[in-house]
Amino acid sequence: MIIVNYIASVVLVVLGLYVIMTKKHLIKIVLGMSIVDYGINLFIVSTGFNEGGTAPIYKMSEFFRGSFFVDPVPQALTLTSIVIGACVDAMALSLVVKLYKQYHTTNSDEIRRLRG
Amino acid sequence: MSYIHFPVIAVMTLFMGAFLTVVFGRKSKAVRNILALAASCTAFVLICCLIKPVLIDGEIISYWMGNWSPVEGYAIGIGYEIDQLGMFFALITVFTVLMSCIYSIRYMERDSALDFYNVLFLMLSGSVLGLVLTGDVFNMFIMIEIMTFTSVGLAAFRNNKAGSVEAGFKYLVIGSIGSSMTLFGVAILYGNCHTLNMAQLSSILAGKLTPSTLMAFALMFTGLAVKSYIVPFHTPAADAYTTAPASISMVFSGMVNKAGVYGMIRLVYIIFRAMDKSSVQLLMVIFGVVTMFVGVTMALAQHDFKRLLAFHSISQIGYVITAAGLGSALGLTAGLFHAMNHTLFKGLLFLCAGAVYYAAGTTNLDKLGGLSKKMPKTCICFLIGAFSISGLPPFNGFASKWLVYQAVYEKAVTSGNIFYAFATVAAVVVSVMTLASFIKVTQAVFFGQLPASLENVQEVPALMRLPMWIMSALCVLTGVFYDQVNKWLLAPAAGAALNVSGYIDRMMGEGYAAEAGVVNIPVFAARFSFWNPVVWLLLFIIVLAAFCLAIIGSSGDRASISSAPADAEDGKYATFFSGEKSMPSHVSGSDLFWGFKKNWKGYFKVMDGIHSGRVNDYALYVVCAAALITVFVFGFVR
Numbered sequence: 001m002i003i004v005n006y007i008a009s010v011v012l013v014v015l016g017l018y019v020i021m022t023k024k025h026l027i028k029i030v031l032g033m034s035i036v037d038y039g040i041n042l043f044i045v046s047t048g049f050n051e052g053g054t055a056p057i058y059k060m061s062e063f064f065r066g067s068f069f070v071d072p073v074p075q076a077l078t079l080t081s082i083v084i085g086a087c088v089d090a091m092a093l094s095l096v097v098k099l100y101k102q103y104h105t106t107n108s109d110e111i112r113r114l115r116g
Numbered sequence: 117m118s119y120i121h122f123p124v125i126a127v128m129t130l131f132m133g134a135f136l137t138v139v140f141g142r143k144s145k146a147v148r149n150i151l152a153l154a155a156s157c158t159a160f161v162l163i164c165c166l167i168k169p170v171l172i173d174g175e176i177i178s179y180w181m182g183n184w185s186p187v188e189g190y191a192i193g194i195g196y197e198i199d200q201l202g203m204f205f206a207l208i209t210v211f212t213v214l215m216s217c218i219y220s221i222r223y224m225e226r227d228s229a230l231d232f233y234n235v236l237f238l239m240l241s242g243s244v245l246g247l248v249l250t251g252d253v254f255n256m257f258i259m260i261e262i263m264t265f266t267s268v269g270l271a272a273f274r275n276n277k278a279g280s281v282e283a284g285f286k287y288l289v290i291g292s293i294g295s296s297m298t299l300f301g302v303a304i305l306y307g308n309c310h311t312l313n314m315a316q317l318s319s320i321l322a323g324k325l326t327p328s329t330l331m332a333f334a335l336m337f338t339g340l341a342v343k344s345y346i347v348p349f350h351t352p353a354a355d356a357y358t359t360a361p362a363s364i365s366m367v368f369s370g371m372v373n374k375a376g377v378y379g380m381i382r383l384v385y386i387i388f389r390a391m392d393k394s395s396v397q398l399l400m401v402i403f404g405v406v407t408m409f410v411g412v413t414m415a416l417a418q419h420d421f422k423r424l425l426a427f428h429s430i431s432q433i434g435y436v437i438t439a440a441g442l443g444s445a446l447g448l449t450a451g452l453f454h455a456m457n458h459t460l461f462k463g464l465l466f467l468c469a470g471a472v473y474y475a476a477g478t479t480n481l482d483k484l485g486g487l488s489k490k491m492p493k494t495c496i497c498f499l500i501g502a503f504s505i506s507g508l509p510p511f512n513g514f515a516s517k518w519l520v521y522q523a524v525y526e527k528a529v530t531s532g533n534i535f536y537a538f539a540t541v542a543a544v545v546v547s548v549m550t551l552a553s554f555i556k557v558t559q560a561v562f563f564g565q566l567p568a569s570l571e572n573v574q575e576v577p578a579l580m581r582l583p584m585w586i587m588s589a590l591c592v593l594t595g596v597f598y599d600q601v602n603k604w605l606l607a608p609a610a611g612a613a614l615n616v617s618g619y620i621d622r623m624m625g626e627g628y629a630a631e632a633g634v635v636n637i638p639v640f641a642a643r644f645s646f647w648n649p650v651v652w653l654l655l656f657i658i659v660l661a662a663f664c665l666a667i668i669g670s671s672g673d674r675a676s677i678s679s680a681p682a683d684a685e686d687g688k689y690a691t692f693f694s695g696e697k698s699m700p701s702h703v704s705g706s707d708l709f710w711g712f713k714k715n716w717k718g719y720f721k722v723m724d725g726i727h728s729g730r731v732n733d734y735a736l737y738v739v740c741a742a743a744l745i746t747v748f749v750f751g752f753v754r
Contacts, residue, residue, distance in 0.1 A: 020289065020735045029289060029731065036296050040303065047307035074306065077254055081299060084261050088292050091265060095272065095285045102281060112729025113279045114355040116417065
């Protein structure tokens, strides 16, 4: 049921974007960013999935044309993307802490000294 | 053949410099500076060594990481591929890095935590260089992410200054939406083509625009447009350029911005080869024209030196996108030329702003004035930069802007589309407004009255002036010897973007492109009609119009001044000519265009509402623009 994965991933991305656009609390915005990331990760790992395929671990002697396994490249991409997403969250949260110390609020309506 | 390793070594040197700075640069200032300088010099030399094989002999270098070359026509490993287009942007990158590195040695000396500064700076440099040299879309995404992180760190570096953490946060939110969209596009492409290699993608995608590849195109286009900070994605860029140290603002506008532009050119010209479609051309030109216009009008309303330069930077990127979006050889040449010149003159202007900040301690235009007496050398550099960006001959801005007008006009004639005629007019008008705006800045910072608080200002140290002089010299040289620049740099780069089969063959093996049915587009040599008398007439009109704008701007205030005790006429002209204490002026130099702003009150009110400072609104613009691009792509790209 790979189509469910695709639909779920798009729903996650849209939800995440909705959170970023509408929520005023900075931590919620950061959470929205990570939800977008998770949706995309789900999408990438789904693109490499083959129904009934085995794990992509072979010796050269066992490997022949027609071996049926899931595509390993998207899994590598997803791992990379998860690590990057974790870095984004860590950095964004540390900036939120800094912002709270300077502005004494986490409301995005009040954090707008730079405008115009 | 040893030079095939140079690109990878250049990227690795910058990253290694960052890691070595973490280990050894903690304590000693000298070690830190030597490491940064050594890394950036090495990268500069290595990339310069590639000029002969790549740009002059026309060779395309391919390099498979770990020697994972393609198996049965499928690229498995990560490949680096350096064609003339990538080489052109790599030269811009390493030059900017070297200049910024030299400048920052003295400029940053009053800040603390400089080891982190150097780490972030070198990682940013390495990521941009990697981005322009890579031949793999996922690797490109990784480099974009590193670029975004380090940019955020550097934008928020002076976190004791008001607004810098805020700028960093906005940059991170908008930037990560952009990179997420790029990643989504990459994932869809992988699902369709089962490869991440640009050359192979290009040969597979030729003429096959299914709904899913169109979606990937729309998402990647949006993601890379966010990275080049064109309107409506420009809002975090204006903040970040303002709050970052000047040496970093220069890097942002000189190469981080260009990395996005490079990505867009790579995407539309090479990966999708969609530039022969008039709908894609229209999409890019619409974005370019809107960017030009919004950038320059926002710049007129600014009161901060660096924020004003930031909006000009956005506006100039509009020229690059407009010209590159025309899809013709002349247009691409013009776009690349303007991209290069933008790096030179905008970098120079940001360095001058940094010099003013270093010497006077502020970049607020209302508090500055009369610095030409105290900092004559900086003033000369600034004037060269200002003349270049406003497009006055013989500086480089004129040569490239003239080429942009020529290309857009040619497009208007050949396609018969009224929109391109409008775009030509818009390009000229924006140039006029740029000149008008720089009259204001020059007036507000370097001429006019010297405030009492700035009596003790000194000229900046020679090590800071050195990159400024180099860039000023290059501004003049590339303007005078534009045909040499075209011959050695622009023509090969534009040719590489338009003739894709060489790129594919070098990476995937001889004959691969022909098998996939790739057809080359013949390149016509771009002609410069530089010394044509009409040019000088046009220049005269531009200068006249700028002065008219300035006069209209200041004559609107006559009524309000007449009630003031001093003579109204003198008050008006004092703004332009006096530097004397006995003639106080009523309109401050930084507010030269308040009459103009008054007439356009409605427009500026809307613009002020748009740049609201709320991160939610900025995200909303990105998502709306992404939706619009998607609808446009699905509706019109065939």
